Amino acid sequence: MGLFGRRRAERRPRDGAPPVIDPCGYDPAAADLRAALLHEDWPWASEFLATVTDPDDRAFYLSVCAGVPGLQDWIGAWIRGEPRSTLPLLVRGAHAAAWAWEARNAPYAGQDAGDGRFPGFSERLELAEACLGEVAARDPGETGAWTYLLACALGGRVRPEEARRRFERVLELHPGHLRAHMEMFTYRCERWYGGHDEMFAFARGAVANSPAGSPLGRLVADAHIEMWRSLPKGRAEDYIARDEVRDDLRAAADHSIRHPAYRPRVGWPEVHNAFAFAFALAGDAPAAREEFELIGDRATASPWDLYGPDPAAAFTELRDRFARPGV
Structure with a gap:
């Protein structure tokens, strides 16, 4: 039975009430991963993430890690527990990037994140850049690091040429990377650093160059x-x-x-x-x-x-x- 077949079989009956939105994307493994991190069970999370090698799947599970509340308070133990691994640094960087946008909470280009209106934004984004930059230096083939570095580019920390370099690096590793395309798409929207024509050209070009x-x-x-x-x-x-x-x-x-x-x-x-x-x-x-x-x-x-x-x-x-x- 295909993936849709299984999921259709699992569908809950509708009772007229709005559904409860699942932060884990209705994926059982993601729910297990989130539960492990909420309980600070980093050995389980580390073992699971080590098995996820597909770049798109890895980006999805990293997004689940990025949304775990309170992770910043204890992830240092994971980093100390696996000093030779880039994985805890990757998770910390992805989480710090998401944590920074929680602090900003105002998705409009041109606002100065350092003027005091977004307390914590700059510090968290700097932490994300530092962690992800170290991962990319130690493991240049880690698409997750380059993708979240691209997400950090929306904070205005890098020049457009550097944003393009980060995106192109992901494409070299995995041309159809969904999350990286979504990050670059957002970068090229008019309310950020592009325009409507540029946004449509990017979207249509990406689709035209993608396989059926x-x-x-x-x-x-x-x-x-x-x-x-x-x-x-x-x-x-x-x-x-x-x-x-x-x-x-x-x-x-x-x-x-x-x-x-x-x-x-x-x-x-x-x-x-x-x-x-x-x-x-x-x-x-x-x-x-x-x-x-x-x-x-x-x-x-x-x-x-x-x-x-x-x-x-x-x-x-x-x-x-x-x-x-x-x-």
């Missing part, structure tokens, strides 16, 4: 969502409902998640949630309904948090709307 069945198709959905969120409400609704936008979304999905070559990997709900959100905004009922059926109750915080303050409620509202006959 690649999850990178979601970048096109992300680009249209980003354009939608940048416009005033009336103009945003008119934009996303255009026939050419729907056609673009369908073409991206056909090359990606709807292609026979597509194989879902860990973290797959996030990719399908992005397409579901874009199709729903565009009013493409058949395409949206298909994605909601695949997702079941596996809502992710992003991108539903763009629709309302409660992402689970936003997901449920749109899912139920497109479940009605005749929509």
